[in-house]
Amino acid sequence: MSTAELSQLEFDQQHLWHPYTNVAKPGPTFVVKEGEGVHITLEDGTRLIDAMSSWWCMMHGHRHPAITSAIHEQLDRLPHVMFGGLTHDPAIDLGRKLLQITPDSLTWIFYCDSGSVSVEVAMKMAVQYQHAQGFEGRSQFATVRSGYHGDTWKAMSVCDPDTGMHHLFQGALSVQHFVARPPITLGQDWVEDPAQNGIAALRALLEAGADKIAGFILEPVVQGTGGMYFYHPEYLNQARSLCDELGILLIFDEIATGFGRTGEMFATDFCTVEPDIICLGKGLTGGHISFACTMTNDRVALGIGGGSPGIFMHGPTYMANPLACAAAKAALDVLTGQDWRARVAAISDQLTQELAPARALPNVRDVRVLGAIGVIEMAHVVSADAAHGLAHEMGVFLRPFGKNIYTMPPFVTTPEQLSQITAGMLHLAQEL
Numbered sequence: 001m002s003t004a005e006l007s008q009l010e011f012d013q014q015h016l017w018h019p020y021t022n023v024a025k026p027g028p029t030f031v032v033k034e035g036e037g038v039h040i041t042l043e044d045g046t047r048l049i050d051a052m053s054s055w056w057c058m059m060h061g062h063r064h065p066a067i068t069s070a071i072h073e074q075l076d077r078l079p080h081v082m083f084g085g086l087t088h089d090p091a092i093d094l095g096r097k098l099l100q101i102t103p104d105s106l107t108w109i110f111y112c113d114s115g116s117v118s119v120e121v122a123m124k125m126a127v128q129y130q131h132a133q134g135f136e137g138r139s140q141f142a143t144v145r146s147g148y149h150g151d152t153w154k155a156m157s158v159c160d161p162d163t164g165m166h167h168l169f170q171g172a173l174s175v176q177h178f179v180a181r182p183p184i185t186l187g188q189d190w191v192e193d194p195a196q197n198g199i200a201a202l203r204a205l206l207e208a209g210a211d212k213i214a215g216f217i218l219e220p221v222v223q224g225t226g227g228m229y230f231y232h233p234e235y236l237n238q239a240r241s242l243c244d245e246l247g248i249l250l251i252f253d254e255i256a257t258g259f260g261r262t263g264e265m266f267a268t269d270f271c272t273v274e275p276d277i278i279c280l281g282k283g284l285t286g287g288h289i290s291f292a293c294t295m296t297n298d299r300v301a302l303g304i305g306g307g308s309p310g311i312f313m314h315g316p317t318y319m320a321n322p323l324a325c326a327a328a329k330a331a332l333d334v335l336t337g338q339d340w341r342a343r344v345a346a347i348s349d350q351l352t353q354e355l356a357p358a359r360a361l362p363n364v365r366d367v368r369v370l371g372a373i374g375v376i377e378m379a380h381v382v383s384a385d386a387a388h389g390l391a392h393e394m395g396v397f398l399r400p401f402g403k404n405i406y407t408m409p410p411f412v413t414t415p416e417q418l419s420q421i422t423a424g425m426l427h428l429a430q431e432l
């Protein structure tokens, strides 16, 4: 049969690869025709609330007029130009905006294509910095378990070794140093005893590997894909001291947590310290076009610059793509042009209130909320395909991961729409 005779969905299922799927057993899939605000419209006209913000990036809703018009205007002027030897207003204007909202010490920006690449860039910066300081042996990384940093090779090497399937890629992945995830949760009081708060284990790991470790990389406060786990920021303050003592760089992956999602502009803002390198992505363009960046401080940027070869060895073809820069600048203006703190707080309060009844359900292990993140943790693994099957009925698109039924709603979600999302989550917690 020629492919012309296949329906759109049939073609998709027979020829297109989807994220983390088996091509021999493709899961249920909707054909989406349109997005607007919190809604996606399917082929059959059904409108579903995108409770995932399309994997956490569509923070201000689909097809936000300010963001799409910024892209349109840029498209008519300069869709792309190489960044070697050339620069442009969208890159510069976005840079100015980023410096206004990011931690003060991070003044150097490297624009790149996706979150995973920004992690690659961060890890490369750390290695080049250490080399420039005369520490050629420092090329490995330390991290905490249950983390997620992307799917490219170096990023994958610091993902959780079990869920990241390190055994599958054995021999192909760089060796890294893992310590248990920070044990004190965000809601708990900090415990001073280093044996209990995780710092003794971290010290032991970093000291043992100090001559080999270039950087300590982790997601600050919220571990996303690795389990939607919220931990105490004091762990990060103390990690900062340890890293300073041992000459190890501290890298925060804020790809999931950035731009107000946690209730703070960045999860770093929960801390009293700042990292040496930060990775930003996902919500950077409000989900309208793939883009990310890595930011660092003078110590690292000038440290690399002062060493040999001095140049930083990375430069993607689409570096600082003007369309993406314009989209990001517009998305950040949308974010800061509203009282985002109050909005996220209101979403947070409503999630807390409306998800609370899930605690009484037999298979629910925990319910937790931070900023505009709401999680029902089940005692068992939940099928994303089964949730897909119930989406029409609930009017809500949810894609549970592991044991977690969760939402990261767009900030434009109305109270009524949010109630529909939480009702959908409770329904899943009951049914699945």
Ligand SMILES: *Cc1c(COP(=O)(O)O)cnc(C)c1O
Pocket: 114, 115, 116, 117, 119, 148, 149, 150, 151, 219, 224, 225, 253, 254, 255, 256, 281, 282
């Ligand atoms: C999604 C994510 C990444 C990877 O970003 P991509 O754009 O998918 O490459 C890295 N780190 C964290 C914390 C993420 O949530």
